[in-house]
Amino acid sequence: MTATATSKKIKAGILGASGYTGAEAMRLLLRHPSVELTLLTADRKAGQSVEEVYPHLGGYGLPDMVSVEDADWNSVDVVFCGLPHGTTQEIIATLPKTVKVVDMSADFRLRDPKTYAEWYGGEHTALDLQKEAVYGLTELYRDQVRDARLVACPGCYPTATLIALLPLVEAGLVDPLDLVIDAKSGVSGAGRGLKQNTLFCEAGEGLSPYAVASHRHAPEIEQEVAKFAGLAAADVRVNFVPHLVPMSRGELVTCHVRLSERKTAADLRSEFENRYQGEPFVRVLSAGAIPQTQMVRGSNNCVIGVFEDRIPGRALVIAAIDNLVKGSSGQAIQNMNLMFGLEETAGLEQAPLFP
Amino acid sequence: MTATATSKKIKAGILGASGYTGAEAMRLLLRHPSVELTLLTADRKAGQSVEEVYPHLGGYGLPDMVSVEDADWNSVDVVFCGLPHGTTQEIIATLPKTVKVVDMSADFRLRDPKTYAEWYGGEHTALDLQKEAVYGLTELYRDQVRDARLVACPGCYPTATLIALLPLVEAGLVDPLDLVIDAKSGVSGAGRGLKQNTLFCEAGEGLSPYAVASHRHAPEIEQEVAKFAGLAAADVRVNFVPHLVPMSRGELVTCHVRLSERKTAADLRSEFENRYQGEPFVRVLSAGAIPQTQMVRGSNNCVIGVFEDRIPGRALVIAAIDNLVKGSSGQAIQNMNLMFGLEETAGLEQAPLFP
Amino acid sequence: MTATATSKKIKAGILGASGYTGAEAMRLLLRHPSVELTLLTADRKAGQSVEEVYPHLGGYGLPDMVSVEDADWNSVDVVFCGLPHGTTQEIIATLPKTVKVVDMSADFRLRDPKTYAEWYGGEHTALDLQKEAVYGLTELYRDQVRDARLVACPGCYPTATLIALLPLVEAGLVDPLDLVIDAKSGVSGAGRGLKQNTLFCEAGEGLSPYAVASHRHAPEIEQEVAKFAGLAAADVRVNFVPHLVPMSRGELVTCHVRLSERKTAADLRSEFENRYQGEPFVRVLSAGAIPQTQMVRGSNNCVIGVFEDRIPGRALVIAAIDNLVKGSSGQAIQNMNLMFGLEETAGLEQAPLFP
Amino acid sequence: MTATATSKKIKAGILGASGYTGAEAMRLLLRHPSVELTLLTADRKAGQSVEEVYPHLGGYGLPDMVSVEDADWNSVDVVFCGLPHGTTQEIIATLPKTVKVVDMSADFRLRDPKTYAEWYGGEHTALDLQKEAVYGLTELYRDQVRDARLVACPGCYPTATLIALLPLVEAGLVDPLDLVIDAKSGVSGAGRGLKQNTLFCEAGEGLSPYAVASHRHAPEIEQEVAKFAGLAAADVRVNFVPHLVPMSRGELVTCHVRLSERKTAADLRSEFENRYQGEPFVRVLSAGAIPQTQMVRGSNNCVIGVFEDRIPGRALVIAAIDNLVKGSSGQAIQNMNLMFGLEETAGLEQAPLFP
Known part of the structure; x- marks a missing residue:
């Protein structure tokens, strides 16, 4: 050691x-x-x-x-x-x-x-x-990150959300003005500071929404959605509700989206498959497979799934990451690797820990 | 003993x-x-x-x-x-x-x-x-339950969802055709049968969506929403995605709703306050207070909160119950009390267990 | 409500x-x-x-x-x-x-x-x-509690430990000078104060011994063991090691005891069955059944099991309680009931909550 | 990937x-x-x-x-x-x-x-x-493992227990006939098979002793203790009680030992420091520091602590491992590395995952 x-x-x-x-x-x-x-x-x-x-x-x-x-x-x-x-x-x-x-x-x-x-x-x-500063969502800003001196890594929720939404928004497949993002995070996202709501007895055996429609990650998501949609940031508002889940690590966003005219869930999947082909850390699951935070714990991976909705004209995109890795320190190292011309995956190759 | x-x-x-x-x-x-x-x-x-x-x-x-x-x-x-x-x-x-x-x-x-x-x-x-059979959502079907010989208690998800939505739908405050219900449940909802996904090591320290937009509780919710909206059941489709949360008990639904013209979140709250005034088991939280499953564990209570959304014209309704009590056996006893002319709260008066 | x-x-x-x-x-x-x-x-x-x-x-x-x-x-x-x-x-x-x-x-x-x-x-x-002050371990001090104005309820660990050991010590069935008490508690025992070690991320998914052989409940246990053994408190020292378990409630003590000459585990069981016959809250499990904290959650019950050891001349006594009920507030109410001449079980009749 | x-x-x-x-x-x-x-x-x-x-x-x-x-x-x-x-x-x-x-x-x-x-x-x-077959407790059998074709990796409990006890037994510092081993394990030790007691709702929020003084790992521990004590296996019996803890990974053994004449806890610590000096995966904690399973999750590490007991002439040794790594697959790879002349730490260098 x-x-x-x-x-x-x-x-x-x-x-x-x-x-x-x-x-x-x-x-x-x-x-x-x-x-x-x-x-x-x-x-x-x-x-x-x-x-x-x-x-x-x-x-x-x-x-x-x-x-x-x-x-x-x-x-x-x-x-x-x-x-x-x-x-x-x-x-x-x-x-x-x-x-x-x-x-x-x-x-x-x-x-x-x-x-x-x-x-x-x-x-x-x-x-x-x-x-x-360059916004360090690696998969979407790779070239800018390479040349940056200062990289601002995205928040944990924006990381999962934007990997799940930006390609679709950019390709015009979903309505950027009707995005419902129901987000769930493990408790480590709240940090090591002493707060009553992150005590074991308060957060355990229970589920707590928080900062309902008022979380700081909402304007960050809106900024990027607007940019990729070609809109002004002020014109995009997303519904974003985070929930505290009794687990230490892991983050999952359930994005309820409205499809553009004549688009289908299959179109979303195709877009992801093209867009994320060859990405070392993004895995688009095959049809029917459902992302879980258990798939990514301790790793820099992000898994994405696409689903038809029961409401005609709507679809679902679900993404899961480890909030402390891809949602924070792992993505930071991924960016550092690019900034120094190293292999992008260096130091990030450990497989997920399960169970 | x-x-x-x-x-x-x-x-x-x-x-x-x-x-x-x-x-x-x-x-x-x-x-x-x-x-x-x-x-x-x-x-x-x-x-x-x-x-x-x-x-x-x-x-x-x-x-x-x-x-x-x-x-x-x-x-x-x-x-x-x-x-x-x-x-x-x-x-x-x-x-x-x-x-x-x-x-x-x-x-x-x-x-x-x-x-x-x-x-x-x-x-x-x-x-x-x-x-x-009478549909045994007590708060909405009380009179029919009293006279019934056979009561069909609602599913756990429909119980929380319909308590949160039916008064609004009936009063015309929200659009019954644009209901996004993001639901979360503890593992006891899956029963005591032996399944791999409910093992401690599989369900613990992780969050898993399941039956995405294909859960059996969706048509049940649609049936009631349609009825209270005055629509045919076949014309109502809801977005319903359940998630398995690493806790034994508890259920929370986050309902993302579209407001009717000129209606506000405050109107929803008023409707709830009127509708549920005097209800022994439904508690409408004051503005700002957020429902958590921790508030109802082991009790027959349901807590509801209403929130403004960031997207204009939308709002959020969140409800929490204990899936084994109000979501199942507790509501069953509540119905039995009515069927036998007993005090509705008999046997159901224990306060929630926390922590 | x-x-x-x-x-x-x-x-x-x-x-x-x-x-x-x-x-x-x-x-x-x-x-x-x-x-x-x-x-x-x-x-x-x-x-x-x-x-x-x-x-x-x-x-x-x-x-x-x-x-x-x-x-x-x-x-x-x-x-x-x-x-x-x-x-x-x-x-x-x-x-x-x-x-x-x-x-x-x-x-x-x-x-x-x-x-x-x-x-x-x-x-x-x-x-x-x-x-x-009267020491409020109800089952062993019932008469004194009835007449007391001030009752000092035992600590949570002493409650479970002494219910498991005092009858055996008093009857001379085990050696009071060779008691190894390996104790485990849920996190609520540490209270609602803000401490790093009781954060969800610190206490979750892990097991932590603490106050190893130096916990304040040790002298309390020694005081009572000595009294029931007819020894001076200073002459009795017990091995007592508590562990923090990732659960909110529940306490279990595994007592590794040395049998007196020619005594067997069956003798311990008999003693318990006699001693606790008719006790409303103490249940001596049948041979082979193992106490678990899951058996008592939310209730004032204490379950006890007795087991043979592999080492000749030794045996095991295991007891489980809910630390917040029998280990604290429940026993307090039990004592209050006695002090006011009420039914001893009043207010304490709820059955355990499982799962 | x-x-x-x-x-x-x-x-x-x-x-x-x-x-x-x-x-x-x-x-x-x-x-x-x-x-x-x-x-x-x-x-x-x-x-x-x-x-x-x-x-x-x-x-x-x-x-x-x-x-x-x-x-x-x-x-x-x-x-x-x-x-x-x-x-x-x-x-x-x-x-x-x-x-x-x-x-x-x-x-x-x-x-x-x-x-x-x-x-x-x-x-x-x-x-x-x-x-x-060579018994694959690497730290104690390293030379034999190097030359083996078939290595039998120890059980998870014996791994932690024997790392904690064998050096002391071999050096004559503790009595091999008075070993009380109170063991605790996460649920993954029970495997992925479907059993009622490893369901989330059964194992969660609770602590369950099992196989009390009758677990198969007891004779395995006795075999090795006897060997290192120079006794016949049949003459050594240990007290061994395992407990199921609501966590997925992690194992901790609390060993209550009787010191040999004039020996102290400090002597045990010295022995460990000598014995495990340079070991890549065994860490003897400094006085006062307490092993926790949180220190080793996902790693091949074993941490050990030594403590004075309140009972004169007794001491405590506590060891923690990840049952799936050092307690199983990690130690297996450690042995394979030796069998093939590779660096002993190859593939095992990841640091523990916390939180």
Whole structure:
């Protein structure tokens, strides 16, 4: 259980390493053939070893946690940023320009500063960086990611939702103005912070909708749907209701869509098969097979299924991901691989864990 | 832990007592002040004690399981029927007419024999009984239930869905032809039979849609929506997608509805408040409060919430029940109480169990 | 869902009503035929309705939460005290002597003030009350409880452990100096406070021993074992290791005991059958049947099984309870019933909830 | 998601690939740099694709399932055998001697045929092979494993228990005749077969002891304890009680041991630190740190902790593993690596998955 290291490896840091996305980035990068973890920041855990903060990662020779202000930026080629929104933009703005940034926070996802301010409770303070940021939904923005210095990884819900909807919207197969997205997530999506609703006894043996039609991921989804539909963001509104499911990991979106004239569920499937042919992490299930979060746990995979609806003119698209991998740290590493010209799948090849 | 019994009590039997709905009926009836359990049938468990089949119910002095053919129908005033569909109609047809029947199976829910045959794989063999059966959604069919000899309790999903939708449909507040019902259930809804997908390791730590847009509860919902909308059943089609959630009990439906002209979410709430005023088991939550299955576990309660949608002209109605209580055995007892002129809440007064 | 109340009812208060034991006391007392809840205190939730603090208990007409200092002690005949230790003794000391007290905290369990100070981090400040307190393990202290004004309900682990061991120790059937108690509890035992280890993602899908051989319930068990063995408390030391299990409720103790000379597992069973004959809440399982927490969930029951060991001269005693009921609020109500001359089982008759 | 294959790779087959251990072997071997999966047998699933049997492993280019009788033994250099006991010995006896065998069943674990017959319900039919088999507890039998053709991997409980106890027994630090092993396992240990007690609703939200002091792993533990203590197997009896925990993966043993004269818990820790120094998969936790199954999920790691007991002269040793990895398929691959002269850690380097 000792970490191997060679001087030629890319030196990576994780900002906000004490959160679940930080831990997941550690887990995955520990096995990345071309990356060495040289910096872990966690302000409230500064001075602690990884073993103290995350006992499952003890024994791998990872560096101790330091505070952001004590970080040595010369020790890193790239940082994965898992800080709270707001904080993120401030810190990223101070980094040397030679350091590439894969941001897992929400700070650079929304292109319109007004929308950001409306949903995140304050003005954006790094608008220049914001313009430079590339939206890191890898399958749809691969070329831009390759050339980016700053990548804003999508939220977990937008990742699954947009993989399921953007090709259809772009191809004009579904109505972008009648999208009902019923979303379900495991509890890890809420982070490691102490909140009553994520206690075992509160979240266990129960199902809880939350942020009903008022979740921050809605405007993010709308931004991208509008872009791929050729509409103004303000003209697209989606129905988005997330539910907290008593499981640690996993995310599933059930998208109830209205088909365009004379289009069928089979047309949607064909579009997906063409669009995602050769994608290393997206799997379009054969007709009748139903996506489950159990199919992707611990992996960077996304599975998609398409179904006819009972209501004429409607169809269903269901997608499942692991919210901590494809929905966060895994996609971040996928983007980093592109940014550094590595094999896109490096460090992400583990198969799903089941049961 | 001894059962009390007086000669004046109503004598009740449970047919199919070895299933989860049977066990739940036992649990509730053990504390019913006016009912005595005198007959339990379970063909494959015939001869076994309740303790052998359900250890948690040992010590309460319940009768042993017998086979249906050995049942003494003179020993009962009412039977709760938790048998598989198909079997149910055969057995109920043979009962003395003096025995009232509260059917928890699917056999008498669908009024149109063709629809039954289409969805349940065979012709209905007790059409006379079927005509006599009252659909036992208590809050909407209370008067008919009072006078019924045979009550067909709704399916678990229809119970929650129809409590949430029928008043709105009847009042013309929502479009009955654009109902998107995203449903979630705990695993007990699948019964105690041995199936791979309900093993702990398969259903745990994961979320699985199933019977996507092809679940038998869809035509049942359509039948009632059509009736309350004044439409022909064949003209109503709903989008209905159920999901298996890693919890034992609980059911929640997220209904995405299209509002009628100039109607708002507030109008829906008002309608509910009027309609369900004084209902002992339906609670309309105040604005902002979100139904969770945790609010109703082990109780006969149903909680409802209404929410504005982001898409103009749409709204959300969310309802939660315990699938084994209000979704099955509890509602059955509620109906039995009406059929025998008892207090409607008798035996159903326990508060929810949380955590 | 309205609470019924008559002027003749015993007026009860719950101090610390915002915790899980408080909520459980509310759930049970709502259905108690002779008790009316007239006071709920919760300092940090003062001014809130029950529905805000515990949505599952909304709609039952319970009083709002008040702070302890605003409590009207004249409004109560009895208080159930679910406050943190330390706080408890201070507040109880100020109560009018006419108010009976059923304490669910740890403050009055240990008879030796030195032991209390050693394990609970401070001197006891109400030693007079402490002398008066009766240890409320109902089955073993029934007569004393009847006459008590202040009952100190045992800890959850001691409840299950002592029901399983005291009759054997008293009868000289097992060696009181070689008791290995391997204990397991659901997460609700840790309370509703925010702690990292009780988050869903931390406690779920995993098993965690804690307070290994250093849990505060060990000296409590030792006190009682010593008393029933006729030994000094200081001379008895038990091996006690608790484990956190990913379930909300339930507690099971696996007691590995050394038999006295020529005694057998069958002798232990006989002792139990004699001792617990007629007990309303203790069920000695027949040979071969194994206690599970699933048998008692939501009920005040305790199930016990006795087993031969493979090591000659040793045996096993396993007991299961619901930690929030028999392990806390249920036993508290059982004691209250005795203190007021009520039927011992009043309000506690609900059968276990399974699944 | 395509499997890579080169002609130089070791060709491996999995017999009984439709069980959980088979699936886990697939998951791990998919990422093994020197192994290619060329044969998967599953009699009842013969003809099915991996995707049909295990949807999470679809898309990796694995071969379809075949029946054992249709297996081409020339296509494999090694087989992992996850068949039911009894069946295993028959099939292994028919394999070409050039094929190495890593057996994950119970068939070759017990050296004494009488003990096998007593516990597994029938005479052993491959006694020659049985003599040749090496007990595959890697850390304690590494040299023998290297030279073996047939390795009998230990049961999951014996793996954790013996890693925790054998060094202490061998060094004379604990009494081999007073070992109390309180064991806990996730549900996957019971396999994918359909059994009532492993249904979600039966195993969830509950804790169930099973096979109390009568589990087949007890004689296996006794065999090894006796061997390392220099005693006859018949003279050693251990107390072994397993419990089913509501989690899919993970196993933890709490070993209550009696110290030898003048020995302390610190002596046990020193012994472990010496003994397991440099072991790639065994981690001795620092004083005070408590093993949890959450520390090892999905990994081949074993964590051990040592604790003082309250009873003088006793101590506690706690060990945790993932029952499907170190407790089964992971250890099998570890052994295969040794048998083929590969790096012992090949294919087993993934870090634990948490949360």
